[in-house]
Amino acid sequence: MQSFIPPKRTLMGPGPSDISxxxxxxxxxxxxxxxxxxxxxxxxxxxxxxxxxxxxxxxxxxxxxxxxxxxxxxxxxxxxxxxxxxxxxxxxxxxxxxxxxxxxxxxxxxxxxxxxxxxxxxxxxxxxxxxxxxxxxxxxxxxxxxxxxxxxxxxxxxxxxxxxxxxxxxxxxxxxxxxxxxxxxxxxxxxxxxxxxxxxxxxxxxxxxxxxxxxxxxxxxxxxxxxxxxxxxxxxxxxxxxxxxxxxxxxxxxxxxxxxxxxxxxHEGIEQAWQRHADYHQELKQGLEALGIKFIVDEEYRLPQLNAVYIPVGISDTQVREQLLEEYNLEIGAGLGELAGKAWRIGLMGYAAKKENVALCLKALSDVLK
Amino acid sequence: MQSFIPPKRTLMGPGPSDISxxxxxxxxxxxxxxxxxxxxxxxxxxxxxxxxxxxxxxxxxxxxxxxxxxxxxxxxxxxxxxxxxxxxxxxxxxxxxxxxxxxxxxxxxxxxxxxxxxxxxxxxxxxxxxxxxxxxxxxxxxxxxxxxxxxxxxxxxxxxxxxxxxxxxxxxxxxxxxxxxxxxxxxxxxxxxxxxxxxxxxxxxxxxxxxxxxxxxxxxxxxxxxxxxxxxxxxxxxxxxxxxxxxxxxxxxxxxxxxxxxxxxxHEGIEQAWQRHADYHQELKQGLEALGIKFIVDEEYRLPQLNAVYIPVGISDTQVREQLLEEYNLEIGAGLGELAGKAWRIGLMGYAAKKENVALCLKALSDVLK
The missing domain is CATH 3.40.640.10 (Type I PLP-dependent aspartate aminotransferase-like (Major domain))
Known part of the structure; x- marks a missing residue:
């Protein structure tokens, strides 16, 4: 047995989130x-x-x-x-x-x-x-x-x-x-x-x-x-x-x-942090919609930091998540409870709410869903 | 408010112990x-x-x-x-x-x-x-x-x-x-x-x-x-x-x-770890006894990794511990419960059970108790 050396993942699941x-x-x-x-x-x-x-x-x-x-x-x-x-x-x-x-x-x-x-x-x-x-x-x-x-x-x-x-x-x-x-x-x-x-x-x-x-x-x-x-x-x-x-x-x-x-x-300011979450959520949302992916929650009640979306018809939940993890070192979350197998949960939490994460997630999903 | 930068203490209290x-x-x-x-x-x-x-x-x-x-x-x-x-x-x-x-x-x-x-x-x-x-x-x-x-x-x-x-x-x-x-x-x-x-x-x-x-x-x-x-x-x-x-x-x-x-x-081997605790306990014990410090527990039942000793008569508990902490960056433990104010607890736990810690503790105590 040896020391555990984890890979550097991009954490866009329901938490833990990326850490600075x-x-x-x-x-x-x-x-x-x-x-x-x-x-x-x-x-x-x-x-x-x-x-x-x-x-x-x-x-x-x-x-x-x-x-x-x-x-x-x-x-x-x-x-x-x-x-x-x-x-x-x-x-x-x-x-x-x-x-x-x-x-x-x-x-x-x-x-x-x-x-x-x-x-x-x-x-x-x-x-x-x-x-x-x-x-x-x-x-x-x-x-x-x-x-x-x-x-x-x-x-x-x-x-x-x-x-x-x-x-x-x-x-x-x-x-x-x-x-x-x-x-x-x-x-x-x-x-x-x-x-x-x-x-x-x-x-x-x-x-x-x-x-x-x-x-x-x-x-x-x-x-x-x-x-x-x-x-x-x-x-x-x-x-x-x-x-x-x-x-x-x-x-x-x-x-x-x-x-x-x-x-x-x-130091960032809490209002600024809220705004940052809202802004990158908009960017992610537009990209996901362009991929034909639909949100579970009505826009009015949607959490910017946790984007629950339906898995597109005909797509394998585990295969996509495994591919994102293994090929892109990107974690997105599975559905939980009633939504297991039906939804993905894409987190934009804290340090993870940034442009490069949105870009990586959209490009990787677009590649994998092709 | 700024980032918290702790000093490097030598931890010889009842835990947490020194960490490698x-x-x-x-x-x-x-x-x-x-x-x-x-x-x-x-x-x-x-x-x-x-x-x-x-x-x-x-x-x-x-x-x-x-x-x-x-x-x-x-x-x-x-x-x-x-x-x-x-x-x-x-x-x-x-x-x-x-x-x-x-x-x-x-x-x-x-x-x-x-x-x-x-x-x-x-x-x-x-x-x-x-x-x-x-x-x-x-x-x-x-x-x-x-x-x-x-x-x-x-x-x-x-x-x-x-x-x-x-x-x-x-x-x-x-x-x-x-x-x-x-x-x-x-x-x-x-x-x-x-x-x-x-x-x-x-x-x-x-x-x-x-x-x-x-x-x-x-x-x-x-x-x-x-x-x-x-x-x-x-x-x-x-x-x-x-x-x-x-x-x-x-x-x-x-x-x-x-x-x-x-x-x-x-990697060390658990029997070796037990032996190491026993050995440095012996070294600490001899040094403490040379300073006239007495153990609370009979030798037969004594924990090598946690040395509970009586505070010498006429010595201020808090003053000694503060001096050890502030001048030597050395933490030893106070008494707890019935023994509060009457005892010190000197830990030799895990990574802290080593020669340099025993030496530091004995010399610092000897200086401070003078």
């Missing part, structure tokens, strides 16, 4: 202790930078030391207690995962379904909350990674507030790629992933809780079922006054990389 | 997709290398995508159901954490306590199992990171088997530093951490389950309370026949680093 050389360089800097004063200071900067990315002033803004799925679980296990009713808006794989999370922490999921590829219906949300006055939390996916659809987080949160509900929002694919205004939209618990539009390595999950969410967490009547994800314990490490208390060993080098990727976002 | 340049280099290789065939092949190699490190043939041998605390939780949430009695042997911080894990997954912890700095008493284990015939799991810490004591995992597991109990074993600090023979000792569920004697970056938790543990997991009557840590789901990604199914996005680069660090262990 600066971020990889940051990742490999010398490890220091997780309680080293310099590291604690860097963690404080990560918090500040995450606040910028989330567009929030929430004190409780950290990175969970595990992938996005653990960020999702963090929100549910801390904010849902046994017997609580949670409205789950399901229009793809990750809404369904939310339902499972609710059940596993003893909550009662009330489900509204929308078709895959369509956004969450505001009318259904309002109707479900009207019919179930004891629902206390509304959970939905802002940007569905399985279908490429964007839902109206601001409007859903507004309805939730009318019914005194907290919101749990999956922003794994939206953070950094499309507008996500946590404070302005008054979202309560929002989680994301490091490996999508932040273009950091996979393995961390940025999370932010509003004061209302923190208050709910603090007034729980039961202990959080997960020790590792219990944020009342984690907070002592991420923001203990004066002295930080050990909870678990932070993934030191991964946090260096997140720091660097967030810094790049700050 | 090869491992840091592996960490920063280009990210590829978590479902890329080349990555899947590398994961298979990680499994093989972990089997070597654990000295096991267990099929179920993987790395949990989160730190050691999540590895601990993985064992408890998958193997303990509501109402089950678990014997928890507590002789330090991590035994207490095990108790909390049992409670949080609905189990009933039966506690036996041993003094901090002493190993788990075999007599107490046998007596507790005799008195509580309905205990089904025995949980203990092989190498207590908070005190530097080694318990007799082989003997505890033997007693547990006499009473038809599975064992859950914390090997966070033992793996790679002292003999840990999972198959020969018939241990059932064993978890570790990447950042101790494997000298990889923090953030991953190697875990192995015996066939008996897997059978117990498969015959559960309830769903595992954690979606993220549900190993019946994770297995589809780490070892699906033919096709791997997506569960979560693996921490790709961290797994490159683990692969490299395990490869280094394989």
């Amino acid at each position: 050389p600066q971020v990889l360089q940051a990742l490999s800097r010398p490890t220091i202790g997780h309680l080293d004063p310099l590291f604690i200071k860097m963690m404080d900067e990560v918090k500040e930078l995450l606040k910028y990315a989330f567009q929030t002033k929430n004190d409780f803004t950290i990175a969970v030391s595990a992938p996005g799925s653990a960020g999702m679980e963090t929100c549910f296990v801390n904010l849902v207690e046994e017997g609580e009713k949670v409205l789950v808006c399901r229009n793809g794989v990750f809404g369904e995962r939310m339902r499972q999370n609710v059940e596993r922490c003893g909550g009662i999921p009330i489900i509204i379904d929308d078709k895959w590829g369509e956004p969450v219906s505001l009318d259904k949300v309002a109707q479900a909350l009207e019919e179930n006055p004891d629902i206390s939390v509304v959970a939905f996916v802002h940007a569905e990674t399985s279908t490429g659809v964007l839902s109206d987080a601001k409007a859903i949160a507004q309805i939730a507030r009318q019914y005194n509900c907290l919101t749990i929002v999956d922003a794994v694919t939206s953070l950094g790629g499309v507008p996500l205004l946590v404070d302005e939209w008054q979202l309560d618990a929002v989680y994301s992933g490091s490996q999508k539009c932040l273009s950091c390595t996979p393995g961390l999950s940025p999370v932010t809780f509003s004061d209302k969410a923190v208050a709910k967490m603090k007034s729980r009547s039961s202990v959080v079922q997960s020790w590792f994800l219990d944020q009342s314990l984690v907070l002592g490490y991420w923001s203990g006054e004066g002295k930080r208390s050990y909870h678990h060993t932070a993934p030191v080098n991964s946090l260096y990389a997140l720091h660097e990727s967030l810094l790049m976002l700050k | 340049p090869q491992v840091l280099q592996a960490l920063s290789r280009p990210t590829i997709g978590h479902l890329d065939p080349l990555f899947i092949k590398m994961m298979d190699e990680v499994k093989e290398l972990l089997k070597y490190a654990f000295q096991t043939k267990n099929d179920f041998t993987i790395a949990v995508s989160a730190p050691g605390s999540a590895g601990m939780e993985t064992c408890f949430v998958n193997l303990v159901e509501e109402g089950e009695k678990v014997l928890v042997c507590r002789n330090g911080v991590f035994g207490e954490r095990m108790r909390q894990n049992v409670e949080r997954c609905g189990g009933i912890p039966i506690i036996i306590d041993d003094k901090w700095g002493e190993p788990v008493s075999l007599d107490k284990v046998a007596q507790a199992l005799e008195e509580n015939p309905d205990i089904s799991v025995v949980a203990f810490v092989h190498a207590e990171t908070s005190t530097g004591v080694l318990s007799d995992a082989k003997a505890i597991a033997q007693i547990a088997r006499q009473y038809n109990c599975l064992t859950i074993v914390d090997a966070v600090t033992s793996l790679g530093g002292v003999p840990l023979l999972v198959d020969e000792w018939q241990l059932d569920a064993v978890y570790s951490g990447s950042q101790k004697c494997l000298s990889c970056t923090p953030g991953l938790s190697p875990v192995t389950f015996s066939d008996k543990a897997v059978a117990k997991m498969k015959s559960r009557s309830s769903v595992v309370q954690s979606w993220f840590l549900d190993q019946s789901l994770v297995l589809g990604y780490w070892s699906g026949e033919g096709k791997r199914s997506y569960h979560h996005t693996a921490p790709v680069n961290s797994l490159y680093a683990l692969h490299e660090s395990l490869l280094m262990l394989k």
